[in-house]
Amino acid sequence: MDLSKRSSGRLLNGILYPRDIRNMNNDALAALAEDLRATIIGTVSRTGGHLASSLGAVELTLAVHKVFDTPRDKIIWDVGHQAYAHKLITGRADRFFTLRQKGGISGFPKREESPYDVFNVGHSSTSISAASGILEARDLKKEAFKVVAIIGDGSMTAGLAFEGLNWSGDRKKDLIIILNDNEMSISPNVGALSCYLNSVMTGQTVKRIRKDIKNFLKTIPSIGEQVLEFSKRAEESLKALIVPGALFEDLGFTYVGPLDGHRLDHLIRNLENVRHMEGPVLVHVITRKGKGYEFAEAEPLRFHGIGPFYPETGGPSSAGGAQAPASYTQVFGRTLVRLARDNPRIVAITAAMCEGTGLNEFAGQFPERFFDVGIAEQHGVTFAAGLATEGMIPVVAIYSSFLQRAYDQILHDVCLQNLPVVFALDRSGFVGEDGPTHHGLFDLSFLRPIPNMIVMAPKDENELQSMLFSAMGYGRPVAIRYPRGSGIGVSPDAEPTLLEIGKGELLADGTDVAILAIGSTVYPALAASEKLAKEGISAAVVNARFVKPLDRQLLLDLSRSFKHILTVEENAVMGGFGSAVLECFEENGIRDLRIKRLGVRDEFAQQATQAELRDLYGIDEQGIVAAVLAMMDQKKEREPDPPA
Numbered sequence: 135m136d137l138s139k140r141s142s143g144r145l146l147n148g149i150l151y152p153r154d155i156r157n158m159n160n161d162a163l164a165a166l167a168e169d170l171r172a173t174i175i176g177t178v179s180r181t182g183g184h185l186a187s188s189l190g191a192v193e194l195t196l197a198v199h200k201v202f203d204t205p206r207d208k209i210i211w212d213v214g215h216q217a218y219a220h221k222l223i224t225g226r227a228d229r230f231f232t233l234r235q236k237g238g239i240s241g242f243p244k245r246e247e248s249p250y251d252v253f254n255v256g257h258s259s260t261s262i263s264a265a266s267g268i269l270e271a272r273d274l275k276k277e278a279f280k281v282v283a284i285i286g287d288g289s290m291t292a293g294l295a296f297e298g299l300n301w302s303g304d305r306k307k308d309l310i311i312i313l314n315d316n317e318m319s320i321s322p323n324v325g326a327l328s329c330y331l332n333s334v335m336t337g338q339t340v341k342r343i344r345k346d347i348k349n350f351l352k353t354i355p356s357i358g359e360q361v362l363e364f365s366k367r368a369e370e371s372l373k374a375l376i377v378p379g380a381l382f383e384d385l386g387f388t389y390v391g392p393l394d395g396h397r398l399d400h401l402i403r404n405l406e407n408v409r410h411m412e413g414p415v416l417v418h419v420i421t422r423k424g425k426g427y428e429f430a431e432a433e434p435l436r437f438h439g440i441g442p443f444y445p446e447t448g449g450p451s452s453a454g455g456a457q458a459p460a461s462y463t464q465v466f467g468r469t470l471v472r473l474a475r476d477n478p479r480i481v482a483i484t485a486a487m488c489e490g491t492g493l494n495e496f497a498g499q500f501p502e503r504f505f506d507v508g509i510a511e512q513h514g515v516t517f518a519a520g521l522a523t524e525g526m527i528p529v530v531a532i533y534s535s536f537l538q539r540a541y542d543q544i545l546h547d548v549c550l551q552n553l554p555v556v557f558a559l560d561r562s563g564f565v566g567e568d569g570p571t572h573h574g575l576f577d578l579s580f581l582r583p584i585p586n587m588i589v590m591a592p593k594d595e596n597e598l599q600s601m602l603f604s605a606m607g608y609g610r611p612v613a614i615r616y617p618r619g620s621g622i623g624v625s626p627d628a629e630p631t632l633l634e635i636g637k638g639e640l641l642a643d644g645t646d647v648a649i650l651a652i653g654s655t656v657y658p659a660l661a662a663s664e665k666l667a668k669e670g671i672s673a674a675v676v677n678a679r680f681v682k683p684l685d686r687q688l689l690l691d692l693s694r695s696f697k698h699i700l701t702v703e704e705n706a707v708m709g710g711f712g713s714a715v716l717e718c719f720e721e722n723g724i725r726d727l728r729i730k731r732l733g734v735r736d737e738f739a740q741q742a743t744q745a746e747l748r749d750l751y752g753i754d755e756q757g758i759v760a761a762v763l764a765m766m767d768q769k770k771e772r773e774p775d776p777p778a
């Protein structure tokens with residue numbers, strides 16, 4: 135590939151919208167595919183992003199937009215991390231350089247961005263259900279357009295995808311599902327469906343058996359009625375075994391494929407046929423993750439979601455090499471391995487995020503105690519509950535925003551039975567460039583009301599180690615939430631400390647205001663306190679550690695010493711840590727305090743770097759200083775200065 139074209143290829147410059155490609159022949163489309171790849175590689179090398187999946191879907195994107203009359207026909211992408219080519223040919227090429235940046239275009243399809251983006255995505259396995267809804271609306275409105283869901287093999291492993299299949303196979307409407315099968319989730323795909331797809335994909339056996347049957351039938355001379363009947367039945371009964379995709383056929387879909395997802399002529403010809411078919415159709419397309427960029431093809435996992443890199447070598451171009459402090463994810467992974475060495479009852483569960491949650495070392499050392507359930511958060515949580523009933527100590531490592539999908543499983547299957555499942559919630563708080571679909575800003579609010587649940591957040595890497603160690607001994611459901619990336623770079627102690635349930639710590643004493651912080655906001659609060667001291671304001675700082683149970687005694691003591699209290703959290707203010715503090719004061723009849731809560735207002739935080747977002751929502755050092763100063767100013771207004 136000619137990487138010199140990577141900023142803006144000549145061909146691509148002429149392509150603004152899908153109508154521009156509809157008259158192009160296959161050679162021109164193939165050249166455009168190369169150009170799109172070069173542009174995607176060039177941009178992602180600077181912005182970071184989901185490279186391998188988008189590279190693998192370039193031809194599929196072109197074929198779909200050529201054959202279907204978009205945006206009239208509706209294309210619904212699943213997850214949406216493979217839609218960069220789609221963005222480039224739907225009017226966004228000129229803004230593509232802003233990908234995933236503050237104010238720039240999103241890394242996922244977004245209705246606010248383009249009429250070609252039909253359904254907002256980021257979390258997986260929604261496409262079939264969303265497409266089914268769109269199809270029903272179309273018919274109710276008596277309109278006529280085609281509806282196409284494009285879903286990857288990894289995303290197909292989720293319960294939600296099966297619910298959609300179950301529904302749409304039965305409704306018998308003309309839903310088209312394109313299964314983009316590259317045998318990969320983020321890591322290699324798992325599960326029985328994945329094995330099944332693999333056997334369909336390598337359909338050599340199927341082809342051979344079919345040919346053998348035909349040849350065999352042809353060899354039977356002057357077929358009598360009986361033999362004919364027998365041969366028909368024989369083919370019929372064998373069909374179930376040898377029709378590729380028989381599983382989907384049995385669910386009510388016409389199966390088309392497997393198709394080579396990088397051969398534009400095949401794709402276009404088959405999709406043109408499919409466009410006119412009636413009833414639900416499943417088109418099985420085989421693609422290669424990272425296609426066309428040797429480094430991504432060789433390491434699809436690393437190039438799934440990647441930071442800035444040098445396109446010529448594939449190596450990282452931003453900070454984050456060997457000298458970077460260990461991330462919370464790494465500290466979690468290492469601590470778990472240490473604890474698991476001494477305790478054979480510890481098991482670990484991931485929902486298709488082994489590397490992202492830092493479980494790879496655990497998986498390597500304790501393969502029999504490691505479970506990747508696929509993109510199946512709900513199954514993963516209930517599966518953990520089952521393990522716990524038999525005396526295991528399951529640690530469920532899931533990103534905060536993905537755990538939202540398993541709410542009832544946490545409540546009904548874990549907490550109602552008070553089972554000792556440990557939830558390790560990575561990516562809590564702002565995740566940065568992935569944006570609103572991925573920020574983990576609600577976990578404190580949604581976990582706190584569930585009886586039996588203990589909720590905590592470490593101020594630094596060392597405290598994460600102690601929290602994980604302590605959680606194993608609490609014998610109850612525990613959630614530990616921690617942010618994406620590194621903390622302040624604290625090295626964990628040689629031995630973890632056992633933390634008493636519900637005990638916070640006073641980190642700095644003061645007289646004017648008490649800043650109550652949790653998790654990632656503790657160190658900024660300490661820094662703010664130092665800055666405030668220079669302004670003549672004495673601010674105490676508390677590391678709450680526990681959002682549930684709260685350190686009531688500490689709070690009551692503070693209420694006697696301070697009239698001004700500021701709570702700070704990297705979470706929605708509604709129902710979060712600050713709300714818990716307010717509730718505690720209310721329950722104890724304390725009403726004469728002036729309390730302000732810092733956190734995320736009632737809105738979805740957008741994409742930007744973590745630092746930009748912390749600044750925007752005022753939960754960094756400057757924001758805390760400003761909030762305290764504002765409180766103190768108001769205090770002055772209410773309390774007139776003493777007479778001179």
Ligand SMILES: Cc1ncc(C[n+]2csc(CCOP(=O)(O)OP(=O)(O)O)c2C)c(N)n1
Binds near residue numbers: 258287509539
């Ligand atoms: C509910 C949910 N869980 C986990 C993820 C994280 N995730 C994003 S893409 C992906 C793999 C998807 O695999 P597939 O659909 O096959 O697409 P591919 O990356 O292979 O193109 C995962 C696990 C997510 N986006 N949503």
Ligand SMILES: CC(=O)[C@@H](O)[C@H](O)COP(=O)(O)O
Binds near residue numbers: 256257439
């Ligand atoms: C698309 C998706 O859901 C994941 O690939 C996610 O973007 C991973 O996030 P991290 O980069 O924080 O692991």
Ligand SMILES: [Mg+2]
Binds near residue numbers: 286288289317319
């Ligand atoms: Mg895949």
